Amino acid sequence: MAKATMSTSPVMSDATLRASLGKIQDTLCYQLLNTGALAIGSGSKKKVKLVNTIYALMNGALIKTTTAEVALSGTVVNATYNVFVITMTAAGTLTATMGTAGATLAAVVFPAIPASSVVLGWVEIHPSGTGNFVGATTDLDDGTVVPNAVYYNSPFPLNWTKMENL
């Protein structure tokens, strides 16, 4: 979604500014440091594979996660666009969160990023063949559904949930 406009109200302005600064601080204190090279799974082509060992800075701690495959959950209706965002907690737990589909890529609404997590990247899905893309069921290179999966990696400060809502 688009960023919310910063309040111009003088009432409680100090508290508002402090809260906003805290969100910026979190964006800078939880960040991926190298690319995970997201790709189609090798153990299961229905999953997204984290190919590289990754390192993240999470509130002062260096967190390492080795290669893994992440299951997707949710359906992308044929001919629409959506994203599955991959995030990691300080415990190294990987989660895929689906956005809200749009008729165009630009109309996709990205999902809320879980608190205290870093964004590793996302996979864009746009089924242009026959049928819907069903997470955990459809292969990411399925010849019938044709998901047109595109993998994005985000090794830099990135938290749209906080930055769009300062």
Added chain:
Amino acid sequence: MAKAAISTSPINSDKYLRDILGDLQDIFCYTCLNSAGLAIGTSSKADVLIANTTYGMFNGVLKGHTTDENVLAGTVTADKFNVFVLTMSVAGTITVTMGTEAATLAAVVLPAIPASEAVIGFVIVNPTGTGDFVGGTTELDDATVVPNAVYVNTPFPINWTLAENL
């Protein structure tokens, strides 16, 4: 270390907020712009090689640093984890600063980043063989000490010293 909470004290809030904004400004105004391609030294395997000509933005000044090798200083005790952080100044000078070692990677305390410098990356060292890793002496692929060196490049705004202490 973990980030300090934004103060909620109303005292001197205006100056306090300005200082925070100044720190945030510095994070974005002193940044490495491309990957240094950190790797084991070729002339000396005890050194860290900057394989790529590396550019940084320093408060509006673009500065490049050509390939060279950098000496590490400090000891990492066997079985501990630590990092050697490489930073660059507007003069193109590279500084290597060791963190504080710990039993796990997540518990390592990253060193303070020198003022007005850009972080170009770091080397993680975790000797799992026999003996300590001695910076400037032990080769980064030493077969006896087994440093398990990992090289991480940071071509984006990153300054944990400022971000964690707003």
